[in-house]
Amino acid sequence: DQQVKQNSPSLSVQEGRISILNCDYTNSMFDYFLWYKKYPAEGPTFLISISSIKDKNEDGRFTVFLNKSAKHLSLHSVPSQPGDSAVYFCAASAAQGGNTGKLIFGQGTTLQVKP
Amino acid sequence: DTGVSQDPRHKITKRGQNVTFRCDPISEHNRLYWYRQTLGQGPEFLTYFQNEAQLEKSRLLSDRFSAERPKGSFSTLEIQRTEQGDSAMYLCASSLSPNSPLHFGNGTRLTVT
Numbered sequence: 001d002q003q004v005k006q007n008s009p010s011l012s013v014q015e016g017r018i019s020i021l022n023c024d025y026t027n028s029m030f031d032y033f034l035w036y037k038k039y040p041a042e043g044p045t046f047l048i049s050i051s052s053i054k055d056k057n058e059d060g061r062f063t064v065f066l067n068k069s070a071k072h073l074s075l076h077s078v079p080s081q082p083g084d085s086a087v088y089f090c091a092a093s094a095a096q097g098g099n100t101g102k103l104i105f106g107q108g109t110t111l112q113v114k115p
Numbered sequence: 116d117t118g119v120s121q122d123p124r125h126k127i128t129k130r131g132q133n134v135t136f137r138c139d140p141i142s143e144h145n146r147l148y149w150y151r152q153t154l155g156q157g158p159e160f161l162t163y164f165q166n167e168a169q170l171e172k173s174r175l176l177s178d179r180f181s182a183e184r185p186k187g188s189f190s191t192l193e194i195q196r197t198e199q200g201d202s203a204m205y206l207c208a209s210s211l212s213p214n215s216p217l218h219f220g221n222g223t224r225l226t227v228t
Binding site for chain 1: 119146148155156157158159160163171206208210213214216217218219220221222
């Protein structure tokens with residue numbers, strides 16, 4: 001039962017262009033969503049989050065969009081940089097339960113930014 | 116802020132042996148989490164502590180697994196009678212409050228032969 005799905009295992013974009021990573025979820029109780037970035041041999045690093053009361057959140061080059069009716073979120077980054085090449089994980093939690101740390105992760109999408 | 120520290124980084128053990136991992140969270144972070152990640156998958160929640168109290172355990176955490184956080188500082192995760200299926204990356208994370216993002220360590224990679 002994969003409650004958080006990232007259907008694209010990999011994505012390749014040209015440096016300077018926009019990269020869009022997608023994530024779908026099935027549990028309507030999820031109300032807090034995060035994106036993490038992971039480099040090889042390192043732990044995941046928090047990138048950006050969004051609460052279900054919003055449909056958009058921006059932080060520098062990164063914007064997360066949430067479509068609750070479609071149970072879909074996406075991460076946009078522009079302009080893409082070679083240092084963005086990493087595995088990106090989407091994660092969700094039911095924060096109303098009082099524990100936003102119990103995250104359900106997707107399988108990850110490997111982003112390659114080509115110079 | 117020195118980040119979340121995990122030790123060892125790698126552990127190779129034979130099936131049936133016991134192993135113990137240590138996690139030092141960011142100081143003053145009262146919440147500490149253990150996750151497990153296998154190849155091609157995202158991290159999976161195992162358990163978490165608020166201070167020294169273990170508040171939730173996943174059904175993934177069989178009775179061979181035990182976690183402690185004495186004095187609410189560092190935590191240990193012990194696996195008894197290891198099995199090949201235990202081979203994974205074990206990640207520790209900490210957070211300052213329920214509504215703040217998790218900060219992950221670099222993990223302990225366990226290989227059971």
